[in-house]
Amino acid sequence: xxxxxxxxxxPVLAASHQPQVLxxxxxxxxxxxxxxxxxxxxxxxxxxxxxxxxxxPWCLDFGYxxxxxxxxxxRKLREVPNWRDSDVFTDLERKVMAYAEAMTQLPVEVTDxxxxxxxxxxxxxxxxxLTAMVAxxxxxxxxxxxxxxxxxxxxxxxxxxxxx
Numbered sequence: 001x002x003x004x005x006x007x008x009x010x011p012v013l014a015a016s017h018q019p020q021v022l023x024x025x026x027x028x029x030x031x032x033x034x035x036x037x038x039x040x041x042x043x044x045x046x047x048x049x050x051x052x053x054x055x056x057p058w059c060l061d062f063g064y065x066x067x068x069x070x071x072x073x074x075r076k077l078r079e080v081p082n083w084r085d086s087d088v089f090t091d092l093e094r095k096v097m098a099y100a101e102a103m104t105q106l107p108v109e110v111t112d113x114x115x116x117x118x119x120x121x122x123x124x125x126x127x128x129x130l131t132a133m134v135a136x137x138x139x140x141x142x143x144x145x146x147x148x149x150x151x152x153x154x155x156x157x158x159x160x161x162x163x164x
Contacts, residue, residue: 005154007152007153007154009062009152010058010144010149010150010152011025011058011140011143011144011147011149014147014149028136032132032133032136035129035132035133037123037125037126037128037129038122038126038129038130038133039126040070040071040072041072041073041076041093042092042093042096042122042126042130043129043130043133044063044067044070044072044077045072045076045080045083045089045093045096045097045100046096046097046099046100046130046133046134046137047059047063047100047133047134047136047137048060048063048064048067048077048080049080049083049096049097049100049101049104050100050101050103050104050134050137050138050141051063051137051140051141052080052081053100053101053104053105054104054138054141054142054145055145056140056141056142056144056145057149057150057151058144058149058150058151058152059137059140059141059144060151060155061151061152061153061154061155062152062154064077064154064155065154065155066154073088075088076088076089076093080097083097092121095114095117095118095121096118096130098114099114099118099130099134100130100134100137102114103131103134103135103138104134104138115127118130
């Protein structure tokens with residue numbers, strides 16, 4: 001883990017206090033990593049929007065770094081907190097982030113219209129994956145918040161200009 005990420009991940013360290021929980025979460029995350037019906041950028045924007053809505057510092061920090069590694073446009077990642085007012089997003093990206101926010105609210109505020117439009121634009125498989133990704137991010141964020149996990153400085157590694 002330290003070799004891949006450059007540090008021990010706080011959520012893994014926390015979960016390691018209960019090995020069955022750690023094993024279950026690890027298996028779930030390995031499965032999630034294989035989901036491939038939803039565009040990577042849409043998936044990243046949805047999970048980031050959920051983490052922003054919950055204000056999870058660890059999720060935002062690590063998610064920014066991880067999404068940067070996947071090639072997601074950093075301008076878009078930086079603008080997720082202000083997606084309604086930013087001009088860097090497509091109409092579909094805005095609808096995906098609105099859906100993620102609506103799913104994250106308690107009670108859930110997803111409308112039939114949102115589901116119908118996303119189904120028409122993405123298809124059933126990608127809509128199910130989007131919904132599951134937002135649910136997974138809610139589980140991650142809420143767990144990390146409850147355990148008091150904070151930023152580990154992953155985002156800072158992305159903001160260092162690369163040598164040419």
